[in-house]
Amino acid sequence: MNRSSEALPLYIQIAEGLSEQIESGELAPGTRLPAERQLSASLGVTRMTLRQALQILTAEGLVERRQGSGNYIAQAKIERTTSRLNPFTAGMEKNGLNPGAEVVLSEQRPATSSLAARLRLPVSSELYYCHRLRLLNHQPSMLEKFYLPTAFFPGFEQLELTDTSVYAQLEAHYDVRIQRAEQSIEAVAASAYEAGLLQIPTGTPLLLERRVSFDQDDRAVEYAKDLYRGDRFRFLLSTSSD
Amino acid sequence: MNRSSEALPLYIQIAEGLSEQIESGELAPGTRLPAERQLSASLGVTRMTLRQALQILTAEGLVERRQGSGNYIAQAKIERTTSRLNPFTAGMEKNGLNPGAEVVLSEQRPATSSLAARLRLPVSSELYYCHRLRLLNHQPSMLEKFYLPTAFFPGFEQLELTDTSVYAQLEAHYDVRIQRAEQSIEAVAASAYEAGLLQIPTGTPLLLERRVSFDQDDRAVEYAKDLYRGDRFRFLLSTSSD
Numbered sequence A, B: 001m002n003r004s005s006e007a008l009p010l011y012i013q014i015a016e017g018l019s020e021q022i023e024s025g026e027l028a029p030g031t032r033l034p035a036e037r038q039l040s041a042s043l044g045v046t047r048m049t050l051r052q053a054l055q056i057l058t059a060e061g062l063v064e065r066r067q068g069s070g071n072y073i074a075q076a077k078i079e080r081t082t083s084r085l086n087p088f089t090a091g092m093e094k095n096g097l098n099p100g101a102e103v104v105l106s107e108q109r110p111a112t113s114s115l116a117a118r119l120r121l122p123v124s125s126e127l128y129y130c131h132r133l134r135l136l137n138h139q140p141s142m143l144e145k146f147y148l149p150t151a152f153f154p155g156f157e158q159l160e161l162t163d164t165s166v167y168a169q170l171e172a173h174y175d176v177r178i179q180r181a182e183q184s185i186e187a188v189a190a191s192a193y194e195a196g197l198l199q200i201p202t203g204t205p206l207l208l209e210r211r212v213s214f215d216q217d218d219r220a221v222e223y224a225k226d227l228y229r230g231d232r233f234r235f236l237l238s239t240s241s242d
Helices: A010-025 A036-041 A047-059 A088-094 A111-117 A166-174 A192-200 B012-022 B037-041 B047-060 B088-094 B112-116 B167-174 B192-198
Strands: A064-067 A070-073 A078-081 A099-110 A126-136 A139-149 A178-189 A205-215 A222-228 A233-240 B062-068 B070-073 B078-081 B097-112 B126-136 B139-149 B178-189 B205-215 B218-229 B233-240
Touching: A010 B112, A036 A047, A070 A088, A088 A099, A088 B205, A088 B218, A111 A222, A111 B012, A111 B037, A126 A192, A139 A192, A178 A222, A178 B178, A192 A222, A205 A233, A205 B205, A222 B192, B047 B062, B078 B088, B088 B097, B112 B218, B126 B192, B139 B192, B178 B218, B192 B218, B205 B233
Parallel strands: A078 A233, B078 B233
Antiparallel strands: A064 A070, A099 A126, A126 A139, A139 A222, A178 A205, A178 B205, A178 B233, A205 A222, A205 B178, A233 B178, B062 B070, B097 B126, B126 B139, B139 B218, B178 B205, B205 B218
């Protein structure tokens, strides 16, 4: 190699060591870490170095700081498979988590040119626009923002969306079944609005999944932007060379 | 729906409107936005509201703040397909971008239990551990951290990794071809170390791709953690119901 190796900063080495112990299960979820004074002494580093290391683990969602109570090993991230369509409600129930929902915005608006292009509709077509906060075991975990063409789903605004998945309602009331989706994943910072709903600090990394969903007739029937808490979720991919 | 709709905060509405104009191409990459005073007046909002909206667009990578020069529409994010194996070097060249690399760390260390499990090796097996900063048109864009079993790749530390892809070197020197990979994607905050290398503020959202790569004999030959700048990259998925 062209460049000689340089030692990693000490706090990175400490963070790597602790994250290995967490990922291997030596430090199990829910374990309380020793107090900073004690832990820094046992690792032979200053409290400043330990704090920098803990910041990394917190940012990665491996350690959770509980106000006035110290640092705990976080629950493992929830894994979302992406190879098949995997609606949130069904996916979470499979994970043994109790999903809930709260509609925080519901309105109608005309499609801008980019929304119209995504949904293969004329510009200014009327759309339902909803924000729905998803809960897992009563904890805010994901924020859905989605657009549905009003013409396909008359009366959608009357439907119950707190205990029922949107897709279940689309199938029950409009005989629309989601067949495939075009999706992308980005990392974005939570705005103050999003952070408030998700009960996390502004600027926290989120996974943004954009999705255009197509029904059994290959009509684009939904454009969604789902914001997953970065400290709670991981998307799984499986890839081959052909 | 059970809850009546509430108006979105004004800065969110402004951000959504501008992001629509960017995504539809009405506001093209490289365009300089009017000065804040002028833009807030033409949108009929306070400068505070405009600034909050611009913060969202900056966090989403749609707008770029250039020191002393104002706000510009950012280049569109680089899209990485995930359905097939898509090594960085080849993928970026296809995008018309000139990839480069700098090795910033190269050392050997014994496998911890979690590394050993990922690579299907005995604990304490010797590993190469490298950090390689990837550049696109000379701009730091991605940080690779990867582990290779020393036993499979003797002399790896001698190889040239600045102008050549790691996979090309593995094939040329060890007849190892990557056949498939198990991957996951997370959103994490850049540590001070990562932010310094990627030339972004600490805490900026990054896409973390973890990957275990398997060769033509289905041996696990690499464990990698690739950190992509969230403002520069988007991963594409395509999903069907079966």
